[in-house]
Amino acid sequence: MTSPLIRAQQAAAEADEALAALFQTQYAGMVRLAVLLGADDAEDIVAEAFYQLYRRWRKLRGADAAVPYLRSVVCNLTRMRLRHLQVVRKHATPETAAPSGSSAEAEALLHDDQRALVAALKELPARQREALVLRHWLGLREAEIAEAMGISPGAVKSHTSRGMAALTRVLEERR
Incomplete structure (x- = not known):
């Protein structure tokens, strides 16, 4: 009989393996999704989405719910980022305005x-x-x-x- 500590460690190791495999298969597609949705910092958005997935992994209905959850988080984070940039640009002075345009990474994907x-x-x-x-x-x-x-x-x-x-x-x- 295994102890609860060993079972918890095994579950954590399995979750880490599943997340690593998911990252390998889904990262590039999620970056492309964020770029197509208009994100200028797609890599940051996808990294945050994977972090949120990692934090909530045990609360998912199952491993098959991970990709839809990840997709939803990428959409929501992109939407929030675009709203934030609209507010920043609206209130920016010419001296503080950031250069517009896509990142080199985003352009390289297209x-x-x-x-x-x-x-x-x-x-x-x-x-x-x-x-x-x-x-x-x-x-x-x-x-x-x-x-x-x-x-x-x-x-x-x-x-x-x-x-x-x-x-x-x-x-x-x-x-």
Whole structure:
């Protein structure tokens, strides 16, 4: 019979292994997701998302809930970061304003043919951009998108439809 301490150590080791494997398979995709959602510090956002997943690992329904949870955290952190930057830019003086633009890491992840699409995505409202990226880039179903964004499936349909219409207009104007 094993002691509770040994069982706890074994559970912690198994969790560490599962998180390491998840990091190996999901990190690059989550960085791309954050970039497509408009984050200028995607690596920091994903690192924070993995940290939050690590802290809450024992509270997850199961290991299969880790990726949806991670995706949701990346969406929420990106949204909060963009709101924060809007406030900072609104109240910044010309002397304190940070240079705008994407990080070198974010640009390196994108191919030339994707830059126009990403630029058009950045012009969309945040919720429309999130819905489109989750739907068309990750291929999630409406229920999964609703869970990741924290909204109803009907709102997902609305954001996706409006986002596609706006994206089509923006891309046609650039031609």
